[in-house]
Amino acid sequence: xxxxxKPHQPELKVRELDAYKAVYCGxxxxxxxxxxAFARLSLSYDFTFLSVLHYAVSTHTPSLAPCRCPYxxxxxxxxxxxxxxxxxxxxxVAAIMLYYKLRDNLQDSxxxxxxxxxxxxxxxxxxxxxxxxxxxxxxxxxxxxxARQNEVEKSSSAGVxxxxxxxxxxxxxxxxxxxxxxxxxxxxxxxxxxVGRFVxxxxxxxxxxxxxxxxxxxxxxxxxxxxxxxxxxxxxxxEARESLYMTIGEIAKTFELLDIHTxxxxxxxxxxxxxxxxxxxxxxxxxxxx
Amino acid sequence: xxxxxxxxxxxxxxxxxxVKTAYRDLARKYHPDNYQGNPLSDLATRKMQEINEAYDTIxxxxxxxxxxxxARGQNGGAHGQAGxxxxxxxxxxxxxxxxxxxxxxxxxxxxxxxxxxxxxWYFLKGSVYYTRGWLDDAYECFAQASxxxxxxxEYGAALNQLNWQRQTGRVPRSQSYGGGSCSxxxxxxxxxxxxxxxxxxxxxxxSCC
Numbered sequence: 426x427x428x429x430x431k432p433h434q435p436e437l438k439v440r441e442l443d444a445y446k447a448v449y450c451g452x453x454x455x456x457x458x459x460x461x462a463f464a465r466l467s468l469s470y471d472f473t474f475l476s477v478l479h480y481a482v483s484t485h486t487p488s489l490a491p492c493r494c495p496y497x498x499x500x501x502x503x504x505x506x507x508x509x510x511x512x513x514x515x516x517x518v519a520a521i522m523l524y525y526k527l528r529d530n531l532q533d534s535x536x537x538x539x540x541x542x543x544x545x546x547x548x549x550x551x552x553x554x555x556x557x558x559x560x561x562x563x564x565x566x567x568x569x570x571x572a573r574q575n576e577v578e579k580s581s582s583a584g585v586x587x588x589x590x591x592x593x594x595x596x597x598x599x600x601x602x603x604x605x606x607x608x609x610x611x612x613x614x615x616x617x618x619x620v621g622r623f624v625x626x627x628x629x630x631x632x633x634x635x636x637x638x639x640x641x642x643x644x645x646x647x648x649x650x651x652x653x654x655x656x657x658x659x660x661x662x663x664e665a666r667e668s669l670y671m672t673i674g675e676i677a678k679t680f681e682l683l684d685i686h687t688x689x690x691x692x693x694x695x696x697x698x699x700x701x702x703x704x705x706x707x708x709x710x711x712x713x714x715x
Numbered sequence: 716x717x718x719x720x721x722x723x724x725x726x727x728x729x730x731x732x733x734v735k736t737a738y739r740d741l742a743r744k745y746h747p748d749n750y751q752g753n754p755l756s757d758l759a760t761r762k763m764q765e766i767n768e769a770y771d772t773i774x775x776x777x778x779x780x781x782x783x784x785x786a787r788g789q790n791g792g793a794h795g796q797a798g799x800x801x802x803x804x805x806x807x808x809x810x811x812x813x814x815x816x817x818x819x820x821x822x823x824x825x826x827x828x829x830x831x832x833x834x835x836w837y838f839l840k841g842s843v844y845y846t847r848g849w850l851d852d853a854y855e856c857f858a859q860a861s862x863x864x865x866x867x868x869e870y871g872a873a874l875n876q877l878n879w880q881r882q883t884g885r886v887p888r889s890q891s892y893g894g895g896s897c898s899x900x901x902x903x904x905x906x907x908x909x910x911x912x913x914x915x916x917x918x919x920x921x922s923c924c
Binding site: 584585586587590593608611612615618619622667668669670671672673674675677678679681682697700701704 | 848
């Protein structure tokens with residue numbers, strides 16, 4: 426995951442932002458506690474979202490305590506979620522994904538970067554082993570999705586939907602683990618599927634120009650090639666935006682069926698505003714770069 | 716039993732007007748039309764029932780045991796699944812899709828020879844994709860179905876819904892969130908949407924388009 430799932434901060438109330446930051450800091454603390462200081466590097470908005478969602482659908486309420494940030498000791502103490510089951514779950518998922526991400530980076534990069542990834546790999550592997558033991562189902566879902574992603578990207582005939590499938594299915598399986606009833610499990614599975622699809626498509630839109638230059642696989646380029654379109658990048662971007670917006674609308678519809686106990690305003694902000702703001706921000710940056 | 720005020724997300728001291736507004740907003744959100752063909756439509760129906768019951772309870776309470784009514788009525792709750800009209804040649808496939816068995820449905824659909832693939836075939840193929848979360852392919856299929864049979868309401872509604880999402884990133888008919896103000900653009904977009912809805916029901920709101 427890549428930090429595409431975040432609230433649209435200008436529309437959050439101050440206390441909602443504080444609560445969100447408390448989960449974010451709690452996530453960082455939990456990563457440090459579970460897997461050591463290096464694991465804090467994998468801290469991201471996406472796993473914070475996973476924790477917020479988890480709190481929202483479970484009856485477990487986070488316990489807050491004022492804490493000092495070890496990386497910014499001059500800042501005054503801020504409320505932070507204490508390590509608990511919910512944060513531990515997200516940290517384990519983060520550790521699993523970090524390991525595969527590092528392996529992927531190692532394959533794709535050259536020179537100094539390759540050396541850096543190589544140096545981090547043993548730490549990541551140790552964390553991954555422990556996390557895989559704690560969450561065997563999540564590890565299975567992620568490892569399968571990596572294998573299937575490689576297959577999809579090799580076959581040139583795959584459409585946009587088929588390209589999203591592995592990432593979406595992995596997040597669907599992970600989100601389904603958060604549920605405690607059959608109805609909620611179905612909602613969370615579809616929500617996870619759609620959010621995974623959103624993240625994958627966002628990444629594809631982000632890398633559109635880079636992939637065009639390097640010739641790497643990109644679902645939007647592949648779709649245009651399959652349809653025999655020789656349209657320029659502006660058309661590609663509009664099509665990508667429409668696919669993303671459609672996914673966001675579907676996420677909202679699914680989200681509305683979720684039984685939520687806490688953090689409703691934060692989740693509503695992410696679903697109704699944050700996702701769209703992320704897409705618009707990516708497109709705005711592209712416009713400016715011209 | 717759950718507190719009816721909690722179901723509507725309001726405090727017990729809310730005025731009658733606030734109760735009605737909360738009810739209307741929620742009823743619009745969970746309206747069966749929004750979840751037509753959705754694999755989770757049964758859950759939306761249940762939500763709608765809860766809201767209806769909560770509203771009735773509150774209104775009956777406030778009128779000292781009298782019957783509820785007022786805002787409620789037109790949003791009568793479950794419409795049930797997509798009809799699957801009398802002369803459907805794919806009735807069995809529709810049943811499979813409504814029952815959530817999309818893999819079997821897709822196998823049967825793929826077995827239909829190319830020359831027999833009519834508008835309904837594309838609509839059902841789109842429904843399979845939609846259930847699975849393959850939104851882009853679903854959109855293509857709904858567009859194809861609508862193009863082959865422009866007068867069909869069912870195909871038109873499915874296409875319009877995804878089209879609205881593609882343009883706005885929002886759910887059709889859900890209340891505005893965030894800003895809250897209604898700009899000229901919103902009014903035009905609303906009018907356009909209303910026109911589309913009228914047209915797919917066979918009427919016309921703006922004669923110019």
